[in-house]
Amino acid sequence: MASQHITLKDMARILGLSxxxxxxxxxxxxDISNDTKKLVKAFAEKVNYxxxxxxxxxxxxxTNTIGLIIPEIVHHFFSSVISGIEDLAYGEGYNVIxxxxxxxxxxxxxxxxxxxxxxxxxxxxxxSKTTLNFDHLKSAIDNxxxxxxxxxxxxxxxxxxxxxxxxxxxxxxxxxLVERGSRRILHLSAPxxxxxxxxRQEGYLHALKMHNIQPDEKWIIKCDTRENVFKIRxxxxxxxxxxxxxxxxxxxxxxAAMQVLQEAGYQxxxxxxxxxxxxxxxxxxxxPPLSTVEQKGYEMGHEAMRLLLHRINNRGLEDEFVTKVLTxxxxxRKST
Amino acid sequence: MASQHITLKDMARILGLSxxxxxxxxxxxxDISNDTKKLVKAFAEKVNYxxxxxxxxxxxxxTNTIGLIIPEIVHHFFSSVISGIEDLAYGEGYNVIxxxxxxxxxxxxxxxxxxxxxxxxxxxxxxSKTTLNFDHLKSAIDNxxxxxxxxxxxxxxxxxxxxxxxxxxxxxxxxxLVERGSRRILHLSAPxxxxxxxxRQEGYLHALKMHNIQPDEKWIIKCDTRENVFKIRxxxxxxxxxxxxxxxxxxxxxxAAMQVLQEAGYQxxxxxxxxxxxxxxxxxxxxPPLSTVEQKGYEMGHEAMRLLLHRINNRGLEDEFVTKVLTxxxxxRKST
DNA sequence: ATGAAAGCGCTAACAG
DNA sequence: CTGTTAGCGCTTTCAT
Numbered sequence: 001m002a003s004q005h006i007t008l009k010d011m012a013r014i015l016g017l018s019x020x021x022x023x024x025x026x027x028x029x030x031d032i033s034n035d036t037k038k039l040v041k042a043f044a045e046k047v048n049y050x051x052x053x054x055x056x057x058x059x060x061x062x063t064n065t066i067g068l069i070i071p072e073i074v075h076h077f078f079s080s081v082i083s084g085i086e087d088l089a090y091g092e093g094y095n096v097i098x099x100x101x102x103x104x105x106x107x108x109x110x111x112x113x114x115x116x117x118x119x120x121x122x123x124x125x126x127x128s129k130t131t132l133n134f135d136h137l138k139s140a141i142d143n144x145x146x147x148x149x150x151x152x153x154x155x156x157x158x159x160x161x162x163x164x165x166x167x168x169x170x171x172x173x174x175x176x177l178v179e180r181g182s183r184r185i186l187h188l189s190a191p192x193x194x195x196x197x198x199x200r201q202e203g204y205l206h207a208l209k210m211h212n213i214q215p216d217e218k219w220i221i222k223c224d225t226r227e228n229v230f231k232i233r234x235x236x237x238x239x240x241x242x243x244x245x246x247x248x249x250x251x252x253x254x255x256a257a258m259q260v261l262q263e264a265g266y267q268x269x270x271x272x273x274x275x276x277x278x279x280x281x282x283x284x285x286x287x288p289p290l291s292t293v294e295q296k297g298y299e300m301g302h303e304a305m306r307l308l309l310h311r312i313n314n315r316g317l318e319d320e321f322v323t324k325v326l327t328x329x330x331x332x333r334k335s336t
Numbered sequence: 337m338a339s340q341h342i343t344l345k346d347m348a349r350i351l352g353l354s355x356x357x358x359x360x361x362x363x364x365x366x367d368i369s370n371d372t373k374k375l376v377k378a379f380a381e382k383v384n385y386x387x388x389x390x391x392x393x394x395x396x397x398x399t400n401t402i403g404l405i406i407p408e409i410v411h412h413f414f415s416s417v418i419s420g421i422e423d424l425a426y427g428e429g430y431n432v433i434x435x436x437x438x439x440x441x442x443x444x445x446x447x448x449x450x451x452x453x454x455x456x457x458x459x460x461x462x463x464s465k466t467t468l469n470f471d472h473l474k475s476a477i478d479n480x481x482x483x484x485x486x487x488x489x490x491x492x493x494x495x496x497x498x499x500x501x502x503x504x505x506x507x508x509x510x511x512x513l514v515e516r517g518s519r520r521i522l523h524l525s526a527p528x529x530x531x532x533x534x535x536r537q538e539g540y541l542h543a544l545k546m547h548n549i550q551p552d553e554k555w556i557i558k559c560d561t562r563e564n565v566f567k568i569r570x571x572x573x574x575x576x577x578x579x580x581x582x583x584x585x586x587x588x589x590x591x592a593a594m595q596v597l598q599e600a601g602y603q604x605x606x607x608x609x610x611x612x613x614x615x616x617x618x619x620x621x622x623x624p625p626l627s628t629v630e631q632k633g634y635e636m637g638h639e640a641m642r643l644l645l646h647r648i649n650n651r652g653l654e655d656e657f658v659t660k661v662l663t664x665x666x667x668x669r670k671s672t
Numbered sequence: 673a674t675g676a677a678a679g680c681g682c683t684a685a686c687a688g
Numbered sequence: 689c690t691g692t693t694a695g696c697g698c699t700t701t702c703a704t
Contacts, residue, residue, distance in 0.1 A: 004480035005455070007681055018691045023683060031689055048475065053453040054399070055681035058390045058696050073418060079410035086436070095450060098434045100422070114431060117389040119341070139384065144340035226617075255621055281562075285591055287623030343697055354675045359699060367673060391697035394680045 006047050015043060057119065065095045066308060067115035069125040071103050071152070076280030077297045078126070081150065084301025085124060092309060094121070101128040109136040116140050122308045126152040129194055146311035150304040153195055160307040161323040162300050166196045169293045169328035170203025171210075173275045174247050176291070178211045180336050182245030182273050185213070188257065190224040190249040197224070200249050200277065224249050229256035237264045244272055245336075251276035255286045258335065273336040277328075288334035296326055342383050351379060393455065401431045402644060403451035405444060405461045407488070409436050412616030413633045414462070417486065420637025421460060428645060430457070437464040445472040452476050458644045462488040465530060482647035486640040489531055496643040497659040498636050502532050505629040505664035506539025507546075509611045510583050512627070514547045516672050518581030518609050521549070524593065526560040526585040533560070536585050536613065560585050565592035573600045580608055587612035591622045594671065609672040613664075624670035632662055 012019040017036070025032045025040035043049075057063040068085060070078050082098065089096050097120065099111035108128050113136065115123055123140055125147060134154050141147055141159065149161040177185055187204045190197030201220065208215045219239075223232055240261055248254040254276030258268050266272055268288060276283065276292040283290040303324050348355045353372070361368045361376035379385075393399040404421060406414050418434065425432050433456065435447035444464050449472065451459055459476055461483060470490050477483055477495065485497040513521055523540045526533030537556065544551045555575075559568055576597055584590040590612030594604050602608055604624060612619065612628040619626040639660050 004478070005681095008683095009681070019681090020683075020692080021690055024690090027683095033689060036689080050449070050453050052394075052455065052681050053450075054390050054394045054455055055696090056683085058388075058394060058680095058698095059682050059684095061696070063390070073409050074412060074415040076410060082409060082436075083438075090446075095433075095454075097431075100418075102419075110426075113386070114389075117386050118431075119388065119390055142340070259621075282618070282621055285595075285618055285621055341697095344699095345697070355697085356676080356699075357674055360674090363699095369673060372673080388697050391680090392699090394682095394696095395698050395700095397680070 005052065006049050007052065008049075011040070011043060011047070011049060015040065062121055063095075063119050064093055065097055065118070065120050066122045066124065066305075066312075067112075067118075067120040068096055068098045069108060069111055069115070069123065069127075070098065070100055071126060071128050073098070073100050076282070077151075077278055077295055080297025081126075081301035081304075084298040084303075085305045086301075088302055088305040088309070094309075101131075103128045103130055105130040105132070112136040112140055116143055116145065120145065122146045122148070122312050124148050124150060124304050124308060125154075126150050127154055128152075129191060132193060146308060146315075148304045148308045148311070150300050151196065155195065158321055160304075160311065160321050162304045162307065162326070163195075163323065164295050164300070164326045164328050166199035166328075167203040167206070169277060169295070170200040170247065171207045172203075172328065172330050173277060173291075173293045174204045174207035175211070176330055176332065176336060177245040177247060177273050177275055178207065178213070180245075180269070180273055183213055184243045185219065185245040185247060186239060186243045187220045188223040188229070188246065188248040188253050189220055191222065197249060204247055219243070224253055226252045226256040229253055229260060233260050236260055240264060240266055240272065246272060246274045248274070248276050251278045251280055251283050251286075251290060251292055254290055254292070254335075255282060258286065258288075258290070269334070269336050275336050279331050283331070283333065286335070291333045291336040292331050293328045294331050295328055300326060341388065342385050343388065344385075347376070347379060347383070347385060351376065398457055399431075399455050400429055401433055401454070401456050402641075402648075403448075403454075403456040403459045404432055404434045405437060405447055405451070405459065405463075406434065407437055407439050407462060407464050409434070412618070413487075413614055413631055416633025417462075417637035417640075420634040420639075421641045422637075424638055424641040424645070430645075437467075439464045439466055441466040441468070448472040448476055452479055452481065456481065458482040458484070458648050460484050460486060460640050460644060461490075462486050463490055464488075465527060468529060482644060482651075484640045484644045484647070486636050487532065491531065494657055496640075496647065496657050498640045498643065498662070499531075499659065500631050500636070500662045500664050502535035502664075503539040503542070505613060505631070506536040506583065507543045508539075508664065508666050509613060509629045510540045510543035511547070512666055512668065512672060513581040513583060513609050513611055514543065514549070516581075516605070516609055519549055520579045521555065521581040521583060522575060522579045523556045524559040524565070524582065524584040524589050525556055527558065533585060540583055555579070560589055562588045562592040565589055565596060569596050572596055576600060576602055576608065582608060582610045584610070584612050587614045587616055587619050587622075587626060587628055590626055590628070590671075591618060594622065594624075594626070605670070605672050611672050615667050619667070619669065622671070627669045627672040628667050629664045630667050631664055636662060 008019050008022050012022050025037045101108035147159050153161045189201045192198045254274050276290050279292045279294040283292050344355050344358050348358050361373045437444035483495050489497045525537045528534045590610050594610050612626050615628045615630040619628050
């Protein structure tokens with residue numbers, strides 16, 4: 001930070017007025033004469049005066065900044081969430097500080113602390129895959145910072161939440177496979193400590209049950225990234241002759257699985273139907289274009305921000321916490 | 337921002353000491369007795385005291401925060417750049433505020449101003465496609481804030497820069513097509529006001545020249561996004577019978593072009609070879625996997641941050657500005 | 673070894 | 689209509 005920045009005091013000295021007069025003139029305080037206002041404003045414009053946001057925040061006891069803790073920026077879903085948040089935030093005069101945890105618990109703790117230190121007015125969180133302890137988030141709430149969870153929520157903290165109906169989405173996706181003719185359906189799942197991993201698996205199991213298909217534990221494999229698919233390639237290929245459908249916990253896992261199976265000589269959807277979860281741009285790039293279930297990132301971000309703003313603007317009120325559930329929509333393409 | 341945060345003054349009052357003593361005890365000032373230090377530290381720990389970053393910054397005249405202005409977070413290339421920046425930044429105790437311009441000039445101006453207002457210690461910029469005027473960035477420099485450009489640089493501002501050798505990369509990509517047997521090569525290009533658009537086009541032209549191929553203006557089409565490809569679909573299909581190669585300014589444009597051509601019955605690479613620029617994860621997902629030229633995002637971010645830290649830590653010194661050039665590497669896959 | 677006071681840049685209650 | 693003063697939370701001379 002340089003010393004070049006011109007301050008209110010500087011202007012006061014130069015114009016021979018007091019800092020308070022300058023301050024008031026700049027914000028059209030009724031007490032100030034028109035002449036003075038004009039003079040001050042013209043001068044401020046000329047020297048390109050900008051108030052120091054730090055000083056303002058310290059004074060006002062509010063930063064007009066909200067913090068966002070997000071696992072990974074690269075994923076299209078999370079990028080969409082960010083857009084949904086930012087569009088609303090900027091409209092309301094808020095800045096957004098983005099912290100990506102990189103799915104790393106330690107990083108999440110440090111980032112949360114940093115947001116608290118910077119006195120953000122509120123926090124939006126989607127927890128990392130490796131987060132099992134939530135004290136860092138509780139600490140933010142203890143410090144009086146409103147918090148809203150989205151997507152990857154935490155059950156043991158009571159606050160506003162926005163989620164997609166993962167159970168319903170998984171049920172829809174799995175049922176779609178069955179309706180196309182699959183009966184022996186593999187599920188590539190996320191860790192069960194993540195609510196989304198659990199709910200999606202439950203939706204899968206429920207769909208099987210509803211269609212009188214006996215679930216088989218061996219057909220649930222923990223595998224939720226492209227890299228992991230390549231690691232379990234042999235297992236997958238060994239399983240392939242016995243299955244006719246795969247439901248994966250996300251799109252990139254589905255796409256990698258298609259690639260592995262195609263390389264091993266399987267036709268998709270001819271031999272095996274594949275469906276993902278999320279509907280990022282990868283789904284349409286994949287070959288064949290991937291059937292999936294749409295997860296509305298932008299809307300989720302928008303809704304989470306709306307809830308947060310409500311909390312910030314109504315600190316007194318102790319409304320009950322709400323959980324908003326967004327319903328995913330089936331996007332059938334060529335892979336089923 | 338709530339009032340729940342405990343302050344140094346609060347602790348002083350409770351412990352019956354002065355704020356200055358608390359401050360010194362906390363940072364192991366030699367003047368303070370061991371007993372007092374222990375007492376203060378234990379208490380601070382117990383009440384979970386955290387210094388107010390705003391007050392600290394105001395006092396110190398440095399925020400330990402750097403600002404990042406980036407066109408769009410969702411692109412893999414830019415996400416990698418962010419990782420490269422953050423990894424170095426956090427190691428050095430800096431926070432990073434990310435502002436995405438969404439390729440929108442107005443947004444870029446506002447974001448830059450906001451970073452200045454927040455007194456960031458330095459700024460890293462990749463300019464938006466719609467930015468033609470650079471006064472907002474000059475204003476940051478005038479305010480004494482060090483700045484480093486990366487990827488999308490601005491010629492008319494003198495400062496440190498990190499770029500990939502776009503000319504060389506385009507030359508390599510185009511030559512690769514020729515070596516595989518293409519002679520009639522289409523180029524889908526980015527706006528020429530972007531240096532990268534210009535350099536990549538020049539590299540393309542130079543490669544043609546070096547291989548004694550007469551360039552044809554009609555074979556250069558301004559088209560640099562997936563969406564645009566679908567808009568010019570008819571034009572592309574009309575051109576298709578006359579060409580045997582395409583070099584695009586980025587990967588997603590290349591992938592979309594392959595999809596349009598395949599739908600129209602063309603074989604890739606049989607009828608037309610296609611090569612992109614960038615090497616994001618899309619390249620391996622595409623069908624066929626896309627040949628491209630690798631753009632090292634992580635290294636670029638790392639290098640830009642390194643240069644910026646150097647400027648921040650050597651404010652006095654007026655070293656000459658450097659431009660670091662990274663050389664892209666050919667990644668041949670199945671599309672050529 | 674500890675405290676009082678000033679100041680980073682700004683605003684607002686209080687005076688005139 | 690304008691100025692003085694105090695204070696947001698912290699550090700750092702300068703006293704004692």
